[in-house]
Amino acid sequence: MGGGNGQKSRMARERNMEKNKAAKGSQLETNKKAMNIQCKVCMQTFICTTSEVKCKEHAEAKHPKSDVYTCFPHLK
16 A cells, blocks of 8 residues: 555655755855956956856956957947
């Protein structure tokens, strides 16, 4: 005979806990993967959520002789 609803619920909870177990520790590896915007002049990387404004600020501060689109061609 099968188990009751209580047993089914317990088994489902245990299964879900195993699925939802997050990898413990540092998130450095995930952050490295998210660094996918790169300045083509100095090769500095930026996280994928970096705004166009921040890219322009970087280009103006670090590379005043180059224009923004030389540093970040994806902004065109």
